[in-house]
Amino acid sequence: MSTDIQVRYAKAADATALLAMMRELAKFEDYLPDFRVQEQDLLARGLGREWEHEPAQFHALLAESADGALLGYAVLVEIAFTYDLRPDCRLKELYVCPSARSLGVGTALMQAVLTHARSRGSGRLKWDVLPGNENARQFYRRFGGQPDTGWEAWILPL
Numbered sequence: 267m268s269t270d271i272q273v274r275y276a277k278a279a280d281a282t283a284l285l286a287m288m289r290e291l292a293k294f295e296d297y298l299p300d301f302r303v304q305e306q307d308l309l310a311r312g313l314g315r316e317w318e319h320e321p322a323q324f325h326a327l328l329a330e331s332a333d334g335a336l337l338g339y340a341v342l343v344e345i346a347f348t349y350d351l352r353p354d355c356r357l358k359e360l361y362v363c364p365s366a367r368s369l370g371v372g373t374a375l376m377q378a379v380l381t382h383a384r385s386r387g388s389g390r391l392k393w394d395v396l397p398g399n400e401n402a403r404q405f406y407r408r409f410g411g412q413p414d415t416g417w418e419a420w421i422l423p424l
Contacts, residue, residue, distance in 0.1 A: 352389030
């Protein structure tokens with residue numbers, strides 16, 4: 267596998283491969299039994315929607331090698347505006363395939379995420395890190411990320 271990494275936006279034709287990586291992340295993060303996303307959901311909610319009347323509910327970035335092998339992905343959502351009338355960009359998922367770790371894939375994806383957020387005029391980029399995932403904490407700190415101690419995460423299952 268070449269270490270030349272390209273990052274691009276996912277297209278409708280990528281739905282099967284993206285879904286497979288999403289399932290790998292769900293397994294790693296221990297929520298696979300609750301994982302409900304199907305290919306048609308990816309197509310209906312984001313992939314290829316830029317050309318339709320309704321905006322995409324998410325954007326997915328794919329990292330691939332020079333030979334076209336998919337190495338990882340990032341999923342982004344946007345909150346249209348906040349207190350400063352600038353959108354929040356939310357990194358929902360960043361995943362690198364185990365065989366591609368330590369090759370710079372995560373860095374390439376994160377740089378593309380930052381480029382996307384800036385191009386959208388975002389005021390900030392937010393994300394969650396699993397408690398105890400020190401590798402993720404160290405990774406995000408390299409980009410200047412830090413825990414948001416001013417807020418605590420809450421959830422209300424519906």
